């Protein structure tokens with residue numbers, strides 16, 4: 001079976017996991033957590049990092065430490081539910097914004113919503129490894145005095161003018177889930193240049209235990225959101241190959257594009273940005289993606305439709321949305337191709353051949 005984006009170990013992870021076992025730090029503390037946090041923060045050039053059990057918990061803590069509850073929060077409609085569930089955990093109301101020609105949040109609709117809704121925060125999302133128009137989103141967030149959080153779950157290593165996705169807002173979050181560019185099986189990292197925000201999130205992520213007591217003392221609600229030292233050991237091995245993995249993802253994209261650009265329009269890259277092409281995504285000119293997905297599955301190849309927009313989900317049938325039709329069109333025509341960095345060129349050829357002869 002050719003999978004969509006399976007884990008791709010460097011080979012070193014097993015040594016680090018063994019070392020973690022031998023130290024007996026089989027717990028949500030240990031030196032691999034410190035090392036992993038250090039590697040992520042220095043890679044993306046942020047001042048502080050916090051390793052967590054996943055990115056969803058990171059977004060939840062981001063809202064919590066920034067005091068975003070019982071408010072309105074703007075988020076793109078064209079995203080994964082992991083961007084939106086944390087908004088609900090804090091009893092906020094999501095306001096959905098449709099996509100532009102780069103598939104990211106449309107700036108005109110964003111400004112209209114900022115004027116009308118008076119939200120407390122924006123969660124910008126960098127989908128499929130490609131950066132959103134983050135400089136302009138930040139400009140609007142500043143103009144309307146709204147907190148900016150970045151969901152960079154899918155975009156570790158993506159850059160806009162050499163600044164990393166995740167480092168523009170108050171807080172950024174990366175996912176290390178099994179299907180991501182790098183994985184710790186499940187995991188997330190929160191980053192921020194604001195030391196106090198990370199300090200507060202660290203405290204909340206370990207059940208909000210008060211320091212300076214022998215017994216456990218709690219003054220507020222906490223969470224159990226930390227990453228295990230064992231998983232962080234995997235993360236250290238993964239971070240060592242981050243640039244190699246991005247290079248291969250981009251090569252895979254170029255191969256698909258050279259083979260199939262007569263029948264499809266590939267996800268564009270924002271000018272001045274460098275995306276990781278975490279998944280190769282495109283819209284077909286004529287083919288029905290759902291037919292192609294079936295055909296690929298018959299040939300033991302996994303593929304997926306593009307995100308089903310949040311405003312079309314039963315969960316959000318009453319939610320406010322600023323729409324232009326783009327995300328629904330993307331969903332109708334689009335597909336994610338298998339993009340695992342451990343795919344061979346022969347695998348890629350097989351995928352292309354199946355598509356050409358649908």
Ligand SMILES: Cc1ncc(COP(=O)(O)O)c(C=O)c1O
Pocket residue numbers: 053054055056057079080081082083125127151153154174175176177187188
């Ligand atoms: C855009 C987006 N946001 C959030 C998440 C949540 O990440 P995690 O699975 O690590 O909680 C994911 C992926 O899983 C995602 O793709």
